[in-house]
Amino acid sequence: MRCLSLAVMILTIGCDATSRPDAGAVGADAGSIAIGTVAIGEACADSLACVVDASCFFTDATMTTSVCMADCDPDTTRLCAMGEVCIPATLMGTPRELGVCFLGGSAAAGMPCVDTFDCARGTLCVSVVDEQRCHRACTVGGDGSECLATEVCQALVGMGMAGYCADTP
Numbered sequence: 001m002r003c004l005s006l007a008v009m010i011l012t013i014g015c016d017a018t019s020r021p022d023a024g025a026v027g028a029d030a031g032s033i034a035i036g037t038v039a040i041g042e043a044c045a046d047s048l049a050c051v052v053d054a055s056c057f058f059t060d061a062t063m064t065t066s067v068c069m070a071d072c073d074p075d076t077t078r079l080c081a082m083g084e085v086c087i088p089a090t091l092m093g094t095p096r097e098l099g100v101c102f103l104g105g106s107a108a109a110g111m112p113c114v115d116t117f118d119c120a121r122g123t124l125c126v127s128v129v130d131e132q133r134c135h136r137a138c139t140v141g142g143d144g145s146e147c148l149a150t151e152v153c154q155a156l157v158g159m160g161m162a163g164y165c166a167d168t169p
Contacts, residue, residue: 041103044068057100061117067103074099078139078162079146083122085137088159107134109165126156126164135164 038049043066044056050068058066072086080086080101088099104121107113111134113125119134126135138146138153140163147153147165154166 038068040068040070040101042068055098055100057102059103059105059117061115069103070101071098072101073097074162075160078142079122079137085116085122085124087116087124109134109136124164128166135166138163138165 036049036051038044038056039051040054044050045066047054047056047068050056053071054068055071056066057069058064070080070084072080074086074088077086077099082101084101084103086099087102102116102121102124104116104123105113105118106120107118107123108120109123111119113119113132113134116125119125123134123136125132128135136146136148136151138144140153140155140161142153142161144153150168151165152168153163155161155163
């Protein structure tokens with residue numbers, strides 16, 4: 001069984017067994033679901049069932065629920081079209097060419113979190129001064145539109161232009 005891992009906050013998502021070239025992800029047996037018919041945000045068992053340019057990923061830390069999520073290029077995209085965070089992914093520990101537009105959990109920006117699975121669309125779990133909270137995602141050096149007027153885009157260590165909206169000191 002192959003698993004996809006997200007680089008941010010060490011998330012492990014989406015497990016299955018064979019590759020699908022158009023999605024850059026993995027897929028096992030599509031079963032009775034026709035290939036490419038499961039829409040983004042809908043439950044899936046495998047990436048082969050997802051529409052083109054989407055992959056099947058777990059949405060919770062217990063890895064019990066998975067849905068189709070859009071593929072994205074983490075080198076060029078920080079926030080996806082619908083406001084999701086484009087998170088880099090790995091396949092069995094090897095960097096994967098595509099990331100995923102992570103749909104998110106239910107905790108809003110500013111709320112406590114254990115990991116990014118907890119945080120709502122467009123936010124991610126960041127540890128700042130020994131406290132983990134959901135923060136809006138942003139692009140370092142961007143126009144600042146992702147952050148509030150009282151925030152600044154702070155770089156995530158080792159993540160290039162990927163950042164989070166931090167309170168202005």
